[in-house]
Amino acid sequence: MKDTDDKLTSRNIKPTAMRELVLDILTEQKMAISLSDLEQKFHKSDKVTLYRTLKTFEEKKLIHSIDDGTGAIKYALCKETCQCHPEDLHVHFFCLKCQHTFCLSNIPIPSINLPVNFSVENINMVVKGVCSNCND
């Protein structure tokens, strides 16, 4: 638990039992998960607490949220150094077959030439298709 604790405190999040559990679950995941996915990992749990835990994590940039168009926001761990600035952002992939959402962590979002006088804060880029796992 020490490791988990450190991750929390280093992001200025008070390490409670609940938060440790949630962070551990998030760490195990190979793919992004939604609030209700998370809820189902617990036998008995309160959606609201999990909701607020995710919000806190997101605020403190421990995780980032992905709107993959399925109607449920997904969450995935940020890299250690991530500040969620445009230069930290990567492309996400949603597989139409297995319905999973992944971070393509090593594919940065390509920069865009916006019209004059437009400024950027954030970019959400989700590619939908079939992942390598489902493609054979």
Place this chain on the structure above:
Amino acid sequence: MKDTDDKLTSRNIKPTAMRELVLDILTEQKMAISLSDLEQKFHKSDKVTLYRTLKTFEEKKLIHSIDDGTGAIKYALCKETCQCHPEDLHVHFFCLKCQHTFCLSNIPIPSINLPVNFSVENINMVVKGVCSNCND
């Protein structure tokens, strides 16, 4: 109305009074609108009918939907020739100030080098920031 009718029939949509009205409203818009935005353009209207109208339009590729992360899907007219294939797609912009969502119709979505064995069907790219209107 002849023009509106033609647009509908050319996309294989039976031109009803309702659909003409909706298409006209969509044509007037400079920005993408949501179902509830659309609903408010009518004095008396049924959300479900509008909902199904939008669904039909989208299916027939008369309009495309934009998930801008606000929680309500926005819709905007497609170009005449649009088939909503990856090569037809463009970037969308959401202004954090005026809360409006635009098509950046002349900014195509940059192509991405996906990992091996991944195939693409669709890409959603929404840039969030401040638009030129709100930036001075």
Place this chain on the structure above:
DNA sequence: AAAGTTTATGCAACTGAGTTGCAAACTAAT
């Protein structure tokens, strides 16, 4: 044109994600 078939519309009612308010439980600090 009348009867029958298909398609579109309108109403009610529901689902599911996300959210708020409040009280109880917990934590930290004096």
Place this chain on the structure above:
DNA sequence: ATTAGTTTGCAACTCAGTTGCATAAACTTT
């Protein structure tokens, strides 16, 4: 231990999207 601040759990709500079903309108066939 007492207090102040934070976190958790429950109830209850909002709002977008959706389904079922009955009526109305449009098309088809005789």
